Amino acid sequence: MATAEGADMRRLGSGIVVVVAGGILGIIGLALTVRRGITEWPYAVTFGVLVAIGEMLQFRLDRTRNRAPIATSAALGYVLLRPPEVSISPDVAQVIAVTGLATLAGVLPRMVAGLRWDLVVSSRRMLSVAAAAAVFAAVTPSDLYWDTTWTSAISLTGAMLLAVLTAAAMDALVGAGQATEKFNQPFPAALRDETVVATRIGMAMAISGVLLAIGTSLLGLWGPPLVAIPLFLTQFAFRRFASAQRTYRTTVRSMARSTEIAGFSSPGQNARTAQLAVALGYDLGLTPARMEALEYAALLSGVGQLALADPSPGGASLLRTREERQRAAAIGASVIERSGVLDHVAEIVRHSNDPYRQGRANNSDIPIESGIVNVALAYEQLVGEGTGQSPDKAMESIGLGIGAEYDPVVVESLRRVIGRGFRF
């Protein structure tokens, strides 16, 4: 988590571009709407309120960004409104203006209350909603509306799906670009991760938006509650899940800190190792599930030492014999395995102290994550607080072990990560 936020601070680069683009779009939309006047204001207000509430209730599901699914669904729903109940569908400018104002109205209370808010994510929504509105306006003839015939219903639904698909694609592209910049992830890997997210949560938000639009087009203002109430219930369940997930993550972190309290490692050592391992994982384009296992493995790589009798001075496990380290890793792996839910993590830890030559070089079953943890542990030992070598010097001594001790692919990645200015 600390990594992501540190990176947030340092590189807001593309974020600024997204926010500025969203802002300009919003201002143009607002100006046009003010000049032409707003149509069907009860609907504008209803959907605006939904967007604002959704924005207010945003939450953090994974470690990368906040989400406000209800806001997205409501904005998309507003885009897709058609007659008969809504006599004039909102034009693109009005959609942008309403979404923009509602977003600001939702973010302001969070800013005042000191809660976490993210203008970049909100601006991303502005961009994808604008794209959806443009596509929907382009493909729907003005005389096509909900007249309860099968043909117009099916063509309208097709147009809606096309529009939300555009929004999802737009969001995935922008998101992948941002992830590439923020975490130095290769672009194809970032796009793959974003697409996976888009097909799950994205699809749910899009279909909810479609349902919101159909319900409102047919029932008028009786429509929104029919969709919004179930949506709020689901979001409540999501928040509960997100908080359970946070508890779980901190439990694993606390478990990792037990080696520090027992004196087997120096304060912060596990966190630093995990931080570097995560940076290497991003650089090598691992999937989110593997990234999570990698982080836990790096954090927990030392727990096996708890079963050994005496702490080593300063927690420097480089000073021990290899046999001892491998034995500790094996004990740690069996302990982690006992939980029954972290098998992949156990596998990584088991081989985290195997030298490359006797491990991964000849056994492709050993995951690359083991090699990553191995290198991260070694680099942290050399540069971390206690010993404090310079990164160049540490890189040099790790380079001497390339191919024999350390996985060449991982060492290359380490060179790139350090070269980009990674520091603990």
Next chain:
Amino acid sequence: MNSRWPLRLTVAISTAVAALVLVVALFNTKLDAPTVALGLLLLVGVLLRSKVGPVKAVLDHVVCIALLLLSGPAATVVVAVLLPLTQDRRLPLMRRVFNGAQAVLCAAAAGFVFVRTGGVRGDAVLDAPGQATVSGFAAIVTWLSVNAALMCMVLWLDRGGTSPLTFLRKVAVPTVLPMTGYGLLGVLLAVVWIGGLGIVAMFLVVVPLVVARWVLSLYEAERNAQAATMRAFIQVIETKDLYTRGHSERVSAGVGMLGRHLQLNEDRQLALEHAGLLHDVGKVGVPTRIIQKPGRLDDTEMDAIRLHPARGVELIGNIPFLEEVKSAVLHHHEKYDGTGYPAGLAAENIPYFARIIGIVDAFDCLTSTRSYRPARGVEETLQILLQDRYTHFDPQLVDAFVEVIRQDGWRAAATDQPAPDGSVRATIDHDDLSLGTAGGASGSAAGPDA
């Protein structure tokens, strides 16, 4: 056997009434597209069944409400009779028959209320959207009320494991809001169907339900992972001492029993079990040579032991547990007379959870084998606890604990324990030491028979 006849009679009467309703409904139903499609959807809904039960119920509910608006009450009753077919086949036949009758009666009552409140169906829904929504909502509420009433009646007559009150508290109240809310999707399904999409509406409206199910299963998985990981964590820490192995899990189970007896709410019950599991995590900060040192400890070594509650809080401080968990870990070695550590709190000043854990902690220690003494019997240990009321333990909680153990028994801790062995180099357990010199437990703290 005799005592079950009111239950059987009730089931028979409800089934008979339901059958009558069903026959009337059958004569009034014509097999239109919504009836067939939604009936099939119900049967396919078996695939949606998972350990997180409520979602399956939600699907049934949504489908029936939609049918009410699409094809009317008669068709709804006919389709409702399909519900038990999708139920677990391992349920006893009587339960499944009653479930069928229950579904039919719920559907009939909901249909009745729907029509009485002026509910319209078919294309008329779009002309009077407010009327349709309000009547649909009334039907949802009726369905849930009748369902809960029938359940309560059967549970009351059954006099089995769950009382109607427990059912209302544990099942009905927590699910009434989600069930009502998701029920609105039934109205939406009907509207989208009538709006021209027909059967396609089904696929769109099922999406939010699938997402809800997905989220619930994610939550369950996360909770299980959390529990499993904490147990593994505790096992790491207990590797330091052969004889305390399993202690934390047994304490967790023991405080769980006491907590249920004290009728804690669900969140606090879980928190108490977590606190019981984690109460000794701080021992990881006590050097292994002290934990494994044979014989009595000197003062500095005792000080190191006394630090373990604070170490424990340091370790788990970041985990967003209830505050009570942390205070329980910190104060589980306080004594009722104020002579414990770390703060020397007395009586009611000791946090509630800490008082509970103190009792179970001592109980498990005394009923477990130590290298220097065999395990004590359960009854003998309960006598020791009773003697130490007021000096060590909260008297009311001790009484409650004694009652629970006498009633439910204690799964013998001694089954998979090593025998006492004079040759094993082990110190006197710190929980033994915490039982002072005045009470009946003093004998146990005398150390190895020298």
